[in-house]
Amino acid sequence: MTHPDGHAMATLRKSLSADSLSATTSHETVLHGLGMRRPLDLAVAVVTAHPDDETIGLGGVMAHLRNLTLLQLTDGAPLDPAAAAGAGFPNRQAYAAARRGEIVDALAVLVEGRLSRQVFYEVPDGRLADHLAGVVERLVEDLICVDAVLTHPYEGGHFDHDAAAFAVQEACTRLARLGGHVPARLEFTSYHRVGGRLRTGRFLDDPCAPEVVVPLTPEAARRKEAAFACHRSQTGNLGLFGFGPERFRAAPIYDFSRPPPGSEVMYGVEVWRGLSRAFAAATQS
Amino acid sequence: MAAVRLAEALRNSGDILGAGAVLAELCRLFPHLPYGWRERAVLRWRAGDAAGAAGDFARARAADPGDLLTLVQAVRQLAGAGRLDAAESCLADFAPRDPAQVRRVARLEQFLAYLRLHPEAEAMRLAMAVRASPRHLDTAAVEARIAAALAERRPFSLIRLGDGEGAWISDPDEADGRFRQLYRRNRKRILRTWFGTDALVDRPDFLALRERFLATIPAASVVGVTYPERVRHEYGLASPDGVPSCTNVLRHVAPLVGEGGPSVCTHDIHLDLHHAGALRRLMAAGHPVGLISCHPPLAAALARLPGIRVAAAVLVPEEKGFTAVIGTTGLAGTHYPDAFGRVTARLRGRDWSGTLWLVAAGYLGKLYCHEIAARGGVAVDIGSIADAWSGKATRPGLADLSRYRLGAPRPGGDAR
Numbered sequence: 001m002t003h004p005d006g007h008a009m010a011t012l013r014k015s016l017s018a019d020s021l022s023a024t025t026s027h028e029t030v031l032h033g034l035g036m037r038r039p040l041d042l043a044v045a046v047v048t049a050h051p052d053d054e055t056i057g058l059g060g061v062m063a064h065l066r067n068l069t070l071l072q073l074t075d076g077a078p079l080d081p082a083a084a085a086g087a088g089f090p091n092r093q094a095y096a097a098a099r100r101g102e103i104v105d106a107l108a109v110l111v112e113g114r115l116s117r118q119v120f121y122e123v124p125d126g127r128l129a130d131h132l133a134g135v136v137e138r139l140v141e142d143l144i145c146v147d148a149v150l151t152h153p154y155e156g157g158h159f160d161h162d163a164a165a166f167a168v169q170e171a172c173t174r175l176a177r178l179g180g181h182v183p184a185r186l187e188f189t190s191y192h193r194v195g196g197r198l199r200t201g202r203f204l205d206d207p208c209a210p211e212v213v214v215p216l217t218p219e220a221a222r223r224k225e226a227a228f229a230c231h232r233s234q235t236g237n238l239g240l241f242g243f244g245p246e247r248f249r250a251a252p253i254y255d256f257s258r259p260p261p262g263s264e265v266m267y268g269v270e271v272w273r274g275l276s277r278a279f280a281a282a283t284q285s
Numbered sequence: 286m287a288a289v290r291l292a293e294a295l296r297n298s299g300d301i302l303g304a305g306a307v308l309a310e311l312c313r314l315f316p317h318l319p320y321g322w323r324e325r326a327v328l329r330w331r332a333g334d335a336a337g338a339a340g341d342f343a344r345a346r347a348a349d350p351g352d353l354l355t356l357v358q359a360v361r362q363l364a365g366a367g368r369l370d371a372a373e374s375c376l377a378d379f380a381p382r383d384p385a386q387v388r389r390v391a392r393l394e395q396f397l398a399y400l401r402l403h404p405e406a407e408a409m410r411l412a413m414a415v416r417a418s419p420r421h422l423d424t425a426a427v428e429a430r431i432a433a434a435l436a437e438r439r440p441f442s443l444i445r446l447g448d449g450e451g452a453w454i455s456d457p458d459e460a461d462g463r464f465r466q467l468y469r470r471n472r473k474r475i476l477r478t479w480f481g482t483d484a485l486v487d488r489p490d491f492l493a494l495r496e497r498f499l500a501t502i503p504a505a506s507v508v509g510v511t512y513p514e515r516v517r518h519e520y521g522l523a524s525p526d527g528v529p530s531c532t533n534v535l536r537h538v539a540p541l542v543g544e545g546g547p548s549v550c551t552h553d554i555h556l557d558l559h560h561a562g563a564l565r566r567l568m569a570a571g572h573p574v575g576l577i578s579c580h581p582p583l584a585a586a587l588a589r590l591p592g593i594r595v596a597a598a599v600l601v602p603e604e605k606g607f608t609a610v611i612g613t614t615g616l617a618g619t620h621y622p623d624a625f626g627r628v629t630a631r632l633r634g635r636d637w638s639g640t641l642w643l644v645a646a647g648y649l650g651k652l653y654c655h656e657i658a659a660r661g662g663v664a665v666d667i668g669s670i671a672d673a674w675s676g677k678a679t680r681p682g683l684a685d686l687s688r689y690r691l692g693a694p695r696p697g698g699d700a701r
Contacts, residue, residue: 041630043599067627069615116627117600119581119615141585145598147631178588180573180595 026148026184027250034061034248035212037220042147043116045069045183047139047168049152049160050125051076051103052231052238055110056200057188058150059227060220060246062110069117070107071142073135073164075099078125087233092124098233105230109223128163129275132170132282139171148184154254155192155204156265159275166256166279174284185251191240193264201244204262209252215245256283289320296328304328312344319348323355326362335366350379353386360393364400365523373397388466395467396525402460403532405520411535412513420548427507427550428563431641434506434663435572438639442658443665444501444651445509445552446538449475451530453495453648454537464529471526479647480619481605491621498648501655503541509552509666510538555667556682559689564667567641568593575642575662577628577653579603580675581614590691597635599628601646607679611672625649629656637662645671 026042033040044065048054051072054062062068076099077084077092084095100120107115121138123131143149151168152161168185175182191200203211216224221243228238256279259265265272288311295304305328311321326341342359349355356379363372376394381387415421422430427443434441446454452471457464473483485491502508511531519527542549551557558564568574568587573596576584584598601624602616618624628646632653638661644650645667654664672679673689683689 041627041634043627043631067631113617115617116624117615117617141582144584144588144595145581145600175588178595180588180593181597 027186030148030150030184030186031212031248031250033064034214037061037064037214037217039064039066041066043067043069043145045071045143045146045149046188047071047073047149047151047164049073049128049158049164051099052106052234053152053161053190054103055106055224055227055231056238056241057152057190058246058248059106059110059224060216060243061214063112063220063223065111066114067116068111068114069119069142069146070115071119071121071139072103073121073128073167074123074125074160075120076103076125079127083125089233095233096122099231102231102233106227109227109230126160128160128167129278132163132167132278135167136170136174136282139167140174143168143171143183144175144181146183148186150186150188150248151251152190153187153203153251154256154260155190156260156263156267156272157190157192159267159271161190162256162260162275163278165251165254166282169251169254169256170283177284187249187251189247192260193266194262196264198240198266200241201247203247203249204260206249206252206262209249211247211249213245213247216243286320289324292324292328296331301328301332316344317348319345319352319355322348323352323358327358330358330362330365335362338362339366339368339371346375351382353379353389357389357393360397361523361525364397365521367405369397369400392466392470392525395464396523396528399464399467399529400520400523403529403536405516408516408520408528408532408535409513411532411539412511412516415510415535415539415542415549416512418542418549420542420545422507422548422550424550424554424557424561424563427554428558428561428567430507430548431563431567431663431665432570435567435570435639435641438661439663440506440638440658440661441663442501442505442654443507443509443550443554444505444654445555445666445668446502446511446534446651447552447668448527448530449479449648450498450651451511451534452526453498455529455533467525467529471529474526475648478606479604480621481608482619485621494621494652497655498651501651502538503546504655504658505547506658507548507550507554508538508541509550509554510534512551512553555665555670558665558667559670559673564643564665564670565691567665568643570641572663573597573640575599575637575640575657576645576671577601577642577650578645578671578675579611579614579616580671580677581616583671583675586674586691596640597642599631601628601649604647604679607672607677610677610679611675612677620647620649628653632656632660636660639663641665643667643671645669 046054075096077096084092087095089095152164154162154165172182172185189201259272288307292304292307308321308325322341322345326338330338345355360372360376381390452475455468457468473486476483476485511534519531569592573594575597577599579601584595587593588595602620603611637657640662642657642662642664644653644664646653650666654666657664669680673683674691676686678684678686
């Protein structure tokens with residue numbers, strides 16, 4: 001496994017901070033716009049690991065994104081047939097189809113179908129780490145077309161979330177190396193564990209990454225609640241998430257060769273080690 | 286019918302003699318049926334045998350005087366051969382049986398009237414005047430103008446006016462509405478190609494957009510228009526959409542050239558710029574590049590080429606007439622109205638001085654070129670080149686995709 005040393009991290013920082021003036025402007029514009037709940041004309045991509053992550057992370061503000069691209073990395077159906085059976089579906093394909101239907105319904109509520117682009121990468125749920133090379137290359141193609149990208153933080157909550165955070169950072173690094181446009185990289189919240197307790201709707205504390213906190217208006221809360229209801233197969237999981245403020249921040253530059261700082265890895269250290277090897281293999285030197 | 290289909294297949298594969306043999310036998314065995322005569326007439330027409338084609342069309346019409354398709358082709362063949370009197374006579378003999386046929390005949394009458402008012406000689410004179418104008422630029426001159434605009438950070442816009450634009454330059458109210466049905470049909474046809482529906486044909490917002498489109502023409506730096514060979518082709522085919530489109534483009538642009546308006550070039554300049562290696566050279570000249578296209582992977586493909594710095598990329602939905610060729614893009618809705626506002630808002634958000642924008646966005650792309658130039662940028666309407674670079678042969682001229690690979694630039698040479 002290759003661990004980026006100090007020099008490698010410095011190189012990474014340099015390439016990502018080459019994020020051009022436009023990316024810096026986009027960071028500020030997007031965060032300010034979300035904070036003020038103003039309509040945003042910038043092209044914004046939301047990269048999520050699973051159908052329903054978008055509702056959890058930014059269901060209250062999605063309606064303000066007037067040029068929204070949704071890149072859905074997994075189909076939400078694990079390869080293990082027991083997962084489909086447990087959710088009441090005869091097989092994985094039926095489960096994946098149901099989850100796609102659910103997100104279509106949820107988006108109808110959240111943005112009234114006003115989506116510029118929606119792309120399903122169709123990786124099986126839980127297997128994003130096995131497909132990172134292809135996912136990163138596709139993200140390079142898709143993210144060059146947007147001004148900003150919002151995705152999961154690296155926080156040890158779910159391995160697909162962490163893989164998504166890696167894939168976006170790696171794609172942006174490659175774009176930076178190509179010397180052209182790099183979208184501003186931002187984050188929405190998912191979940192993690194601190195002090196033995198599950199925490200939702202918050203980022204791991206990072207004083208270097210100031211957050212924008214957006215309380216839900218009654219209308220936004222109503223939309224979000226209605227969208228939660230659309231994810232019919234996930235009712236149990238979604239019960240963990242409330243309708244508190246949504247939080248956003250510029251994405252830090254993560255060192256994916258180390259566990260997320262300040263968090264307990266919920267999926268276990270052994271799984272994280274495997275994930276870390278996948279990150280190393282997919283990192284372009 | 287099987288024999289007709291076989292003959293069509295042979296004809297389309299280039300086996301004209303084989304197709305002719307099949308049809309000759311069909312006409313011998315079934316002289317009372319129109320199909321063999323009609324198809325043989327088409328074959329002769331395409332081979333340049335005007336007299337033979339007219340004879341076969343006459344036999345086909347005699348076999349079934351009520352067949353509308355035979356009538357239309359016979360009229361067009363006569364008109365294409367310059368025999369307008371005979372074409373009008375042929376049309377006058379036809380008795381439409383239903384409202385749809387009445388409308389079709391009315392459009393044909395308007396087309397023949399158009400040909401009388403604007404004969405090939407007039408279109409050719411305009412095309413030659415444009416070509417002979419000191420403002421006409423060849424490929425090298427266009428490349429030089431683009432390069433100079435980039436180097437000097439001057440605004441620049443190259444737009445091309447093809448059939449679709451011609452259909453929207455044509456004014457249904459012209460000559461007291463004498464060609465209204467013909468023009469409306471041409472507009473509807475191209476709207477279906479662009480957006481999958483012709484519902485926009487009378488919509489006030491889309492008609493208002495036409496005014497903005499017309500304003501882009503005199504404001505452009507270079508305008509690509511029809512050329513004499515294309516005029517001959519359209520008049521020879523007596524194409525009810527091609528003839529008014531190319532002639533009306535020339536009627537619209539030629540006076541602007543005379544008045545010292547934009548420079549001009551052929552509307553195939555995008556192909557010429559590619560084949561000359563000019564687009565590749567311009568992209569690799571160190572200026573930031575922007576791209577508007579319907580191909581999600583294309584911007585990254587350009588960025589991966591040495592020397593090209595892609596500074597911005599904007600996706601637009603594909604023309605619905607080519608969805609099957611272009612494939613799934615994930616882009617929602619149609620280009621207008623769904624994406625148009627978003628793209629315009631994005632283009633208006635920045636100063637594009639010194640940026641080379643390659644715009645592959647059809648009719649609305651002319652408006653994007655205008656927006657880019659208004660913000661200091663250099664916009665080049667590359668049209669179907671973006672399809673070819675993406676490996677999609679959306680036009681007959683792009684059939685040999687090997688000629689459109691994105692490769693290293695060669696000084697003064699082919700882009701391959």
